[in-house]
Amino acid sequence: xxxxxxxxxxxxxxxxxxxxxxxxxxxxxxxxxxxxxxxxxxxxxxxxxxxxxxxxxxxxxxxxxxxxxxxxxxxxxxxxxxxxxxxxxxxxxxxxxxxxxxxxxxxxxxxxxxxxxxxxxxxxxxxxxxxxxxxxxxxxxxxxxxxxxxxxxxxxxxxxxxxxxxxxxxxxxxxxxxxxxxxxxxxxxxxxxxxxxxxxxxxxxxxxxxxxxxxxxxxxxxxxxxxxxxxxxxxxxxxxxxxxxxxxxxxxxxxxxxxxxxxxxxxxxxxxxxxxxxxxxxxxxxxxxxxxxxxxxxxxxxxxxxxxxxxxxxxxxxxxxxxxxxxxxxxxxxxxxxxx
Amino acid sequence: xxxxxxxxxxxxxxxxxxxxxxxxxxxxxxxxxxxxxxxxxxxxxxxxxxxxxxxxxxxxxxxxxxxxxxxxxxxxxxxxxxxxxxxxxxxxxxxxxxxxxxxxxxxxxxxxxxxxxxxxxxxxxxxxxxxxxxxxxxxxxxxxxxxxxxxxxxxxxxxxxxxxxxxxxxxxxxxxxxxxxxxxxxxxxxxxxxxxxxxxxxxxxxxxxxxxxxxxxxxxxxxxxxxxxxxxxxxxxxxxxxxxxxxxxxxxxxxxxxxxxxxxxxxxxxxxxxxxxxxxxxxxxxxxxxxxxxxxxxxxxxxxxxxxxxxxxxxxxxxxxxxxxxxxxxxxxxxxxxxx
Numbered sequence: 033x034x035x036x037x038x039x040x041x042x043x044x045x046x047x048x049x050x051x052x053x054x055x056x057x058x059x060x061x062x063x064x065x066x067x068x069x070x071x072x073x074x075x076x077x078x079x080x081x082x083x084x085x086x087x088x089x090x091x092x093x094x095x096x097x098x099x100x101x102x103x104x105x106x107x108x109x110x111x112x113x114x115x116x117x118x119x120x121x122x123x124x125x126x127x128x129x130x131x132x133x134x135x136x137x138x139x140x141x142x143x144x145x146x147x148x149x150x151x152x153x154x155x156x157x158x159x160x161x162x163x164x165x166x167x168x169x170x171x172x173x174x175x176x177x178x179x180x181x182x183x184x185x186x187x188x189x190x191x192x193x194x195x196x197x198x199x200x201x202x203x204x205x206x207x208x209x210x211x212x213x214x215x216x217x218x219x220x221x222x223x224x225x226x227x228x229x230x231x232x233x234x235x236x237x238x239x240x241x242x243x244x245x246x247x248x249x250x251x252x253x254x255x256x257x258x259x260x261x262x263x264x265x266x267x268x269x270x271x272x273x274x275x276x277x278x279x280x281x282x283x284x285x286x287x288x289x290x291x292x293x294x295x296x297x298x299x300x301x302x303x304x305x306x307x308x309x310x311x312x313x314x315x316x317x318x319x320x321x322x323x324x325x326x327x328x329x330x331x332x333x334x335x336x337x338x339x340x341x342x343x344x345x346x347x348x349x350x351x352x353x354x355x356x357x358x359x360x361x362x363x364x365x366x367x368x369x370x371x372x
Numbered sequence: 373x374x375x376x377x378x379x380x381x382x383x384x385x386x387x388x389x390x391x392x393x394x395x396x397x398x399x400x401x402x403x404x405x406x407x408x409x410x411x412x413x414x415x416x417x418x419x420x421x422x423x424x425x426x427x428x429x430x431x432x433x434x435x436x437x438x439x440x441x442x443x444x445x446x447x448x449x450x451x452x453x454x455x456x457x458x459x460x461x462x463x464x465x466x467x468x469x470x471x472x473x474x475x476x477x478x479x480x481x482x483x484x485x486x487x488x489x490x491x492x493x494x495x496x497x498x499x500x501x502x503x504x505x506x507x508x509x510x511x512x513x514x515x516x517x518x519x520x521x522x523x524x525x526x527x528x529x530x531x532x533x534x535x536x537x538x539x540x541x542x543x544x545x546x547x548x549x550x551x552x553x554x555x556x557x558x559x560x561x562x563x564x565x566x567x568x569x570x571x572x573x574x575x576x577x578x579x580x581x582x583x584x585x586x587x588x589x590x591x592x593x594x595x596x597x598x599x600x601x602x603x604x605x606x607x608x609x610x611x612x613x614x615x616x617x618x619x620x621x622x623x624x625x626x627x628x629x630x631x632x633x634x635x636x637x638x639x640x641x642x643x644x645x646x647x648x649x650x651x652x653x654x655x656x657x658x659x660x661x662x663x664x665x666x667x668x669x670x671x672x673x674x675x676x677x678x679x680x681x682x683x684x685x686x687x688x689x690x691x692x693x694x695x696x697x698x699x700x701x702x703x704x705x706x707x708x709x710x711x712x
Contacts, residue, residue, distance in 0.1 A: 186672055190530035190615040192566050192604060210550060224609045225654045226532050226682075228666075231645040236668040258672035262615040262680070264532060267607055269564045275530040275602040275615075305571040314565045326568075328576040332526055332598035340602070342566075 036064045036086070039362065044103045044127075046095050046118065047110030048072035048083060051199045052132055055351035056107050059320075061085055063355070073099050074110070100127040105361070107354050108132060123159025123371045130161050130357045132350055134243055137162040137250075144250050147356040148298045149176045153251075154360055159371045161357055166349025167191050167240065167263065167272055168247040173322040173348070174299055174341040175278070177292040179252055182280035182335070186258040189244065192273040193265050194313060194345055195222050197229075206267055227265040238263055271313025272345040280335045286327060289337065293324050303327050311342040319344055320352045376404045376426070379702065384443045384467075386435050386458065387450030388412035388423060391540045392472055395691035396447050399660075401425055403695070413439050414450070440467040445701070447694050448472060463499025463711045470501050470697045472690055474583055477502040477590075484590050487696040488638045489516045493591075494700055499711045501697055506689025507531050507580065507603065507612055508587040513662040513688070514639055514681040515618070517632040519592055522620035525675070526598040529584065532613040533605050534653060534685055535562050537569075546607055567605040578603055611653025612685040620675045626667060629677065633664050643667050651682040659684055660692045 047053040053074070060070075064086065072083055073095035082089040093099065095114065100106060100122035108115055108122075109132040119129040119136060136142040143153040144162045149172045154161055164172070175184060195202040202222070209223035220227060229240035240263040249257055294301040302311045303325040311323030326340035343349055361367060387393040393414070400410075404426065412423055413435035422429040433439065435450060440462035448455055448462075449472040459469040459476060476482040483493040484502045489512045494501055504512070515524060535542040542562070549563035560567060569580035580603040589597055634641040642651045643665040651663030666680035683689055701707060 188528045188617050188672070190602075192532070192606070219655065220648075220652060221654055224607065225611075225652050226606075226608070226613050227652065228650060231648070234646070236643075236645045236666060260617050260670045260672040260676070260678070262530075262617075262666070262678060264613075264615065266532070266566075267564065268566070271565075273566050273604075275604065277528050277600050277602075277617075303576075305576045306574070308560075308571070310568060312560065312565050312567065314561060315559065326576060326602070330600045332528070332600040336600070338600070338602060 036066045038066050040068055041104040041362065042069040042102060043067050043358070044071040044073060044099060044106040046073045046099065046106050046108045046114065048092060049074040049078040049081065050109060051196060052109040052346060052350045054083070055346045056109065056354060057083060057085060059347065059351050059355045071099070071103065097121050100125045103127045104367070105130065105358055107358065109350070109354075119160050128157070128159055128161065128361065128367065128369065130163060130354050132163045132354055134165065136160050137164065137243070138246055144247060145357050145360070146172055146251060146353060147360045148173055150251050150253070151360055151364070154357065154366050155364070157366065157369055159369050161361070163350065163354045163357060164247045164251060165240070165243040166197060166345040167193060167274065168244050168251070169349050169353050170272060170322045170341050170343035171244070171274060171276065172248060172251050174293070174324045174339065175276070177296050178278065178280065178289060181292060182282040182284045184252070184257050184278055185281045185335070186279040187248070187260070188277040189259070189261040190275045191261070191263045192268070192275070193263060194268040194270050194272055195265055196270050196346055197265065197272070203269060206269070222265070223267050225267065229263055229265060268313050270344060270346060271316045271342060272349060273311070273313055273340065273342045276339045276341060277330060278337055278339065279333055283335050284337070286329050286337065290327055293327065298322060299324050301325070310340065313342055316342045316344050318347070320348050322348060376406045378406050380408055381444040381702065382409040382442060383407050383698070384411040384413060384439065384446040386413045386439065386446050386448045386454065388432060389414040389418040389421065390449055391536060392449040392686060392690045394423070395686045396449065396694060397423060397425060399687065399691050399695045411439070411443065437461050440465045443467045444707070445470065445698055447698065449690070449694070459500050468497070468499055468501065468701065468707065468709070470503060470694050472503045472694055474505065476500050477504065477583070478586055484587060485697050485700070486512055486591060486693060487700045488513055490591050490593070491700055491704070494697065494706050495704070497706065497709055499709050501701070503690065503694045503697060504587045504591060505580070505583040506537060506685040507533060507614065508584050508591070509689050509693050510612060510662045510681050510683035511584070511614060511616065512588060512591050514633070514664045514679065515616070517636050518618065518620065518629060521632060522622040522624045522675070524592070524597050524618060525621045526619040527588070527600070528617040529599070529601040530615045531601070531603045532608070532615070533603060534608040534610050534612055535605055536610045536686055537605065537612070543609060546609070562605070563607050565607065569603055569605060608653050610684060610686060611656045611682060612689060613651070613653055613680065613682045616679045616681060617670060618677055618679065619673055623675050624677070626669050626677065630667055633667065638662060639664050641665070650680060653682055656682040656684050658687070660688050662688060
């Protein structure tokens with residue numbers, strides 16, 4: 033166990049009783065951060081309950097306009113509506129919002145940050161920093177060294193996503209369907225089936241697919257990366273996997289590519305198919321790392337290859353990345369800002 | 373219920389007690405075929421048991437060299453080893469083998485047939501006709517009209533495959549893991565996880581991926597179709613889904629493409645995302661059709677698009693297709709042959 037680490041800041045978690053909010057609190061606790069103050073906010077329904085942090089009981093309060101008075105940082109995971117409403121209020125009060133919703137991600141003034149990938153983007157924030165979508169984060173972490181070295185030209189992505197992306201209610205529904213097979217009579221069960229995220233717009237894409245396309249380009253800071261993506265929800269409790277086919281502008285050697293991945297401290301290379309070694313959601317579960325394997329040459333196009341990328345969607349895909357943004361802001365002292 | 377249909381042929385099922393063999397018998401029964409004789413063969417272990425067919429009990433006999441005496445057709449699903457050994461013996465005795473294993477699929481003298489796609493290939497058989505891999509069949513059925521009209525140039529496939537592809541033992545293992553979560557302690561559970569088929573060769577591909585690449589080209593009769601494929605096994609009891617990105621040589625209109633799919637009697641178009649209508653393994657289950665949806669333009673490459681294809685892997689992906697080959701041979705009288 034790490035020794036406790038003192039941080040002279042006041043922090044809050046908004047949406048602390050949700051699946052991501054609980055994981056945020058757990059990750060801060062694992063890292064044994066002792067803050068000057070830590071406050072928890074949720075909807076009125078959860079108000080008055082308590083959550084443990086390093087052996088003490090913290091009271092959950094109702095999220096409101098006054099929640100941010102005197103708070104330095106708020107980790108926000110209370111849904112897009114709450115983020116849209118409260119993030120500017122918090123920022124105006126001098127509180128830096130690290131927002132896990134999609135509400136602010138594509139705003140030009142809001143940095144979209146994965147600390148291992150584009151830390152400098154955080155420098156110019158105006159009080160709101162967006163945490164990317166889970167499936168975006170693991171992809172950009174794995175592909176960053178490939179992009180830097182060989183310049184990505186096109187990504188064709190099919191995802192294999194855990195139902196925990198739908199929150200505790202998604203997990204409860206899956207387990208309920210498994211325990212009560214009659215629930216499977218409905219047309220779109222989660223158990224033993226595939227599903228899609230909600231659709232948006234008239235071109236047949238889901239919100240998740242649109243997020244991935246936009247966010248990958250914003251994080252890599254490029255407009256000329258072509259992205260094709262199909263996102264699929266599966267009866268998996270935790271962990272997202274991605275089947276990624278990529279094309280680069282520069283020719284690459286598969287061995288060099290494996291070496292690049294292997295020397296990336298943020299990625300665990302598990303790529304020895306002769307010995308059945310490859311990443312799975314089970315292996316990535318409860319860790320903060322991104323796993324890569326099944327790296328192969330694809331001879332069906334020029335400079336093309338395959339990679340299989342897995343991570344815990346609630347941790348590196350959400351809560352851990354938000355905590356890492358907090359750590360980055362404190363370490364680099366990116367704490368002064370002009371509010372939006 | 374259909375009326376019984378008399379077919380003056382003697383048929384056998386080899387491997388009748390396995391998951392595919394049982395489904396073959398069930399499909400013949402659903403179609404109410406009354407044959408001059410129907411015999412069931414399996415390994416010695418199952419010998420002496422009985423299986424029902426249209427209200428009568430059929431005895432399961434041990435598969436051996438004499439099993440094919442006087443038999444016109446054998447539907448073979450007893451594993452690659454048994455097919456390699458017994459198919460030539462059967463063919464020499466004048467018995468036509470419709471083989472569900474991968475043993476003979478890539479032999480130049482052996483037609484690889486999906487009746488809706490390449491029926492004429494069956495004409496020149498030499499006593500052995502191969503039934504393609506489950507994931508191949510549903511893809512070629514859905515893509516055939518697109519290939520005919522716009523010429524496929526490249527396919528980038530990621531599959532979502534049911535564990536029933538591993539037979540009854542795959543299903544039993546999944547259900548056992550779900551009921552006994554301690555089984556999940558192992559590193560590669562099926563439940564709540566992703567998995568891969570066995571690996572083959574030193575380029576990191578699985579046997580399933582290699583089959584798909586080779587078989588699609590053989591069925592379409594083309595060498596200049598580029599194929600990239602990643603096959604994934606999932607905790608789904610029945611039904612395979614495929615996320616397919618395609619590029620054509622001729623430009624297409626998405627509306628035309630939907631129309632082509634819709635008028636194909638072998639494919640059910642379910643593509644109305646605004647009303648949450650798309651195919652799933654649950655919907656395709658226990659049917660003999662191929663389902664297609666999520667047809668979209670992909671602006672990340674020239675003449676590119678997406679399609680999501682689903683079918684029941686034990687039925688259209690295996691047993692139904694074998695029965696349809698049998699029907700084709702009888703209907704077209706492709707019954708004379710010179711044995712290999």
